[in-house]
Amino acid sequence: MRGLGPLLAPLLLRPLRRDRLRFALTVSGIAVGVATVAAIRLANSSVLSSFSRTVDLVAGKASLTVLADGPGIPEGTLERLAWVRSQGVSLVPALSVTAALGTPDGEVVELLGVDPLSDGSARDYRFASGPRALADAFAVFEPGAVLVSETFAARHGLSRGSPLPLLAGGARRSLHVAGILRAEGVARAASGSLLVADLATVQEVAGRAGWLDRIDLVLPDGAPGAFRDRLAEEVRASLPPTLTVGRPERRNETVDRMVRSFRVNLTALGLIALLVGTYFVYNTVSISVLRRRADIGTVRGLGASARAVFAVFLLEGAALGTLGSLLGVALGTLLARGALAAVGGTATDFYLAAPPPAFRADAGVLLFSFVAGVVASTLSALAPAAEAARVAPAATMRHGSVEAARRRTTRPLALLGLVLLALAAAATRPGPVAGLPVFGFASVFLVVAGASLLAPLAVTAVARRADRPALALLGVEARIARANLTGSLSRTSVAVAALAMGVAMMVAVAVMVGSFRGTVEQWVSQTLKADLFAAPESGRAGRSLGRIPQDALDLLERIPGVAEVDAFLSFEATRDGIPYTVGCGRLEAIARRGNLPMADGRDPRAVAAEALARGEALVSEPFATRFGLGRGDVVRLPAPGGEVPVTIAGVYTDYSNDRGTVTVDRALFRRLFGLDGASSAAIYLSPGVDPEEGRRRVLAALHGRFAIAVRTNATLRAAALALFDRTFAITYALDAIAVAVAVLGVFNTLVALVLERQREIGLLRVLGASAARVERAVRLEAAAIAALGTVLGLAQGGAMAWVLVHVINVQSFGWTIRMEVPGRFLAFSLALVLAATLLSALHPARLAAGTDPAAVLKEE
C-alpha cells in the first residue's frame, strides 16, 4: 500500500463519522481561539485603516504637511511660510475638530475647516448639487455653513438649507447645510461622517480662533523628490521646533502608537485562547491514534509505511485546524463587525474620539489568524502522529507500553518545566522593547509552558501520595480512578494542564483587573473631591470633546452656592511622534486640598506648593515611565513660540490617561500656550448646598448658552468605574472562553479515556464491579483532574497575575497597581469551574457505566 490515499478512509473518514461530537468540539475549540485573535486584530485594523484612510483623503494632493507638537499651529504661521509661494507651492491651511451631532443619537463627526479659496489645490470636492466647485460655494463663507457628503445627508435626511445642530466647544451650535458633496475625494474620509466648513466657522464653533492644526503644502506638478526634500528642509528651518514638517502619513504612526499597547495586550490574550484550542487538537488526534491502534496495525501490516501513517495523523491535525480556523476567521469577522458597530469598541472610547470606523476585512489579518490556527493545530498533532508511526505492523502493542514510556519522561519534562519557569522569572527583569512589554509576554508564555510540563509530575506525585488516604476515604473506586489517572498519564496530564491554563488565565486576569479596579477606585476617591464636575456635552463620544468656553467658567464662579471652580485644561501633544498630554490645574487648590496623590507618597500639598512657587511641573506616573523622566528632570513643553524647559517637581499617580500628562499651574499654562477655557471643571459648593440642588442651579445658569454636562460626585464616580468595567469586559469574555475550552477539554479527555479503557471496564464489571461503582470511578477521576488543574492553575495564575501587574502593565501603561486578590470573585469562579468540570464528567461516567461486559469480553 503506497501513498496516503488508501489510508484516509480507514483511519480518518470512518472514525470521523463515528465521533462527530468530538470532532465538532475540537473544531469549535480551534475556531474560538482563532476567532478571538481575528476579531481583536480586525477591529483594530479597521479602526486604524479608517483613520489612515481619513488621513490620506484629508492630505489629498499635499506632499508635505506642517503639524504641531503642541496645542496647534498659530495661524500667523501661514504668513511666516508665505515665501514658499514664490516657488510655486500652495499653502493650504486646515483645522479639524471632533464634535458630536446635537441630534438625539449624538453621532460623532469630524468637522474639517478649510479655506475654500485655496483648498481646491489640495483636496477634491465634487458637488452633488449646487455649485460646481468649492471656490464657487460662496455660501460656505456664511457663519455656520457646512458641506456634508451624500452618504451623510442620506443617513440624516439632510438637504441644502437643512439645520444641523452640533455640540462643539461646550455649546450647542446651529449650523446649516450649505451644499452636498458627492461621496468622492475628501467626502469619503471618516466613513463619510466628515463635515466641511469654512475655517472661520470651525474656529468659532470649536472655540479655536487663531489656530490651525495643519498646513498642507501642495507642490507644483511634476516637482521632483529632491525639490520636496529641499523644501522640507527649508520650511523646517523657518519654523519653531514645536512645528514639524514631513509627509502627511506620519500622523498615522502617532495614532498607531496610541492604540498599540492596547492591541498587543488583547492579541496576547487571544493567543492564549488559541493555545488552549490547540490542546484540543492534541487531545483529539491522540485519541484518534489510540482508538485506531488496531486499524493502524492492520494498514501497516498491509504495507503502509510508518511515514504514511505519520502523515495521515498530521493531516488530521491540519484538517481539524483548517476547518476550525476557517470557522474561526468567519466568526472573528462577525465579532469584529459587532464590536465596531458598538461605537468602535474600547479603543475608540479611549484613544480616538472619532466617527465610528467602517469595518474592513484586512486580508493580512485574516491570513495571519488562519495560518496561526492551522500551524498551531498541525504542530500539536506532531506528537500523537509520531506515536502512531511507532505502532508496529502486528498491532499487538498495548497502550500501556506507550504510557510506560511516557511515565519515564515525566521527570525530564518536569525538569524542563522548572528551567522554563526559571526563565520566566528571568524574563520579568528586562525593560520594554520599543515601548512594548515583549519580555513580559515571553514570561507569561514561559509560565504557561513550564507549568504544563510540570503537570505529569504533579499528577503522578499527587496520585502516589493520595493513594492510601483516598482508598481509606472513598473506597476502591478511588483506587481505580487513581490508577486511571497515572495509567493514562499522557491524556490526563494534558487535561490537567489545559484546565490549569484556563484557570490560570482566569485567575491572572481576575487578579490583575481586580487589583487595577481596587487601585483606581481608591485613586478616584482620593482625587474626585469636588461636589460637581462639568465637561462639554459630547453626544455618543466616549470621552468629552472640545472645551468649556472661558465665559462659561466665569459664569460658573458667579452662581450662588458655588464656592470654587477648579478648571482643568489640556491638549494633546506629541514628542518625536509619541503622543502625550499637557494640562493644567490650579496648583494653589491642590496645595490646599492635597487631592493629587503622589507616586512616591510625598505630601501633595507640599509638592504642589513648591511647584507653584517655582513655576515647575507635575508629571503623571505613565509620563514618567514612558519618557524616563522624574523629579528634578527637565521636560520641554511645546509652546507655540518654541520649546520651554520646565523642571519636574514631582510624579503623581493618574489612571485616567495612559499616554502620560504634564501638569502645570493654570496661569503658567495660559502664559505659555495662550489657551483658556477648560476641558473639564471641578465645582466645589458652599457648605450646606446639596449636590443635586447645586447641579440644578448650575444647569439653570448654563441653560441656553452652553452645552455642558454636569455630574455629581457620586454619578461621576459610578461612571468612571462603569467605564473601567466596560474596558475590561473584553478580558472577562476571553477568560470565559479559555475556561470553557479547558472544561470541554476535560470532557473530551474523559470520553476518550472511557472509550479507550472499555476492555478494562468490561473486565472490572465481570469481576463484580457494579455499574454505579464504575460511574463513580470516572466521576472521581474527573474530580481529581479538576482539583489538580485548579490548584496548578491557581499557582500558575498567581505567577501570571504578578507578571501582568508588575511587568506588563507597568511597561505598557506605566501604572503602579497594588496587587489585590478579589477573593470572592475567585472563589465563585473556581467553584463554577469545578462544578462545570464535574458536570462534564456525567456523560463519560454514564458511558463507562453503560459498558457491556459481555460484548467487551467477546471482543477480547
Place this chain on the structure above:
Amino acid sequence: MDPRRPRRAAFLAALSLASAGTVLAAFAARALSAGAPGAERFRPLDPAAPLSFPRDHGSHDDARVEWWYVTGHLEDGSGRRLGYQLTFFRTGISDEPQGRASAWAARDLFLAHFARTDAAEGRFRYAERAHRSGVGAAWARTTHLDVGNEDWTLRDVGGAFVLFARDRVDGEEETLSLLLRPAKPPVLHGENGLSRKGPEPDAVSRYVSFTRLETTGFLTRGGEARPVRGLSWMDHEWGSGSIGRETAGWDWYSVQLDDGRDLMLYRMRGTGGETTRFASGTLVEKDGSSRGLSPADFSVEATGRWTSPRSGGVYPSRWLLRVPAAGLALEVTPLLADQELVTDRSTRVTYWEGACDVRLAEGSGARAGNAYVELTGYAGKGALGALGEGGP
C-alpha cells in the same frame, strides 16, 4: 442706467451678478437689506463728501465693491514691447460692521489678475489669485493706496506708485517691479468722480483714473533683469450700488496717444449684442484737463473677429474709433489676437483684455499711440455670458 457709468463698475457689478448664482449676490442683497438702519457696513456714497487724496486712493471699507486696475505698455532696451495688466478686486461679502471671533471670518474677498503680453514672442500669460481679508494673504489699506494679494502689490509711496508682481511660468520666475509716476493729476470721471447710476439715491459710484503714469522698472525672467520703461494707466472705482440685468457685456478702450492726449471710451451691450444707450467717454488733454464724452460724441466700429479656441467666444478684434470733435480717427489693432483670460480660480469670468497698437485711420496711417481694450460677455451663454453660469 446712467450713460456715464464707469466701465469696470459694470465689470464688478457683473462679477457680483455672476455670483448671483453662487450666492455672492445673496450676500450683497443681505448687505443692502439686513440689520437695523445704520448698522450695516455698506453705505450709499455721500455725494456731498469731497474726495481727498491720497486717502481716497486707498480702500473704502463701506463700499461693497472696489478695484484698482493697472494696465501699461513697456519697452525694454532692445525695443521689445510688453503689455501688462494687474488688477486687484475687493468684494465685501459680509455686512457685519463688527468682526467675528475668527480672523478668517470672511469680510472681503480679494481677487486679482496679472497678465503679460509679449508681442515679440507672441506670448500671452496670466495668473489669478483669490484670498479673503484678515489673514494676511491679501489686503487693502484704508489710509492710502496699499493693496496686495500674496506677492502682488500696489502702493502709494509719496505720490508715486510702486507695483510688484511675481509669477511662475514653466517653472521659471517672472517678476515685474515698476515705479509709476503720474504725469497728469487724477481724472475724476462723471460729475467730480461721482457717477450716478440711476434714480435711487444710493445708486452711485466713484471712478478715478490716472490716465498717464510714466513707468520705469525691471522685468526679471529666470534671474535675468531687463530694464523697462513706458506708460501705464490706473483706474480706481468703488461703490455699493447695483447694476441692471439687461447687460450682456461691454467693450472698453483706454488710449494713450503719442501727442500727449488720453482717451477713455466704453459702450454697454444689450442681450441682443446691440450697443445700448449706456456709452460714455472722457478725453484728457495733454495738460491734464478733461471733458466728458456722450454717445453722440464718438463712434466705435469693429472691423475684425477672433474666435477663442478655449472658450469658443467670438470677439471683435480690430476697431475704428472716431471722436470727430477732437479730430480723432484711430485704428486699434491687438498686439496678439489671443489675450483672453479664463479666470476659473478667482472671478470665474472669461474676458478679453489686451494690449493694442493705435494708428491713424486716415492719411499716413502712422503710429499714434497705444491702447488697452477690455471685452466682456462674449464667451458665454445667457445674459452675462460666462458670468451667468451656475445658479441655484
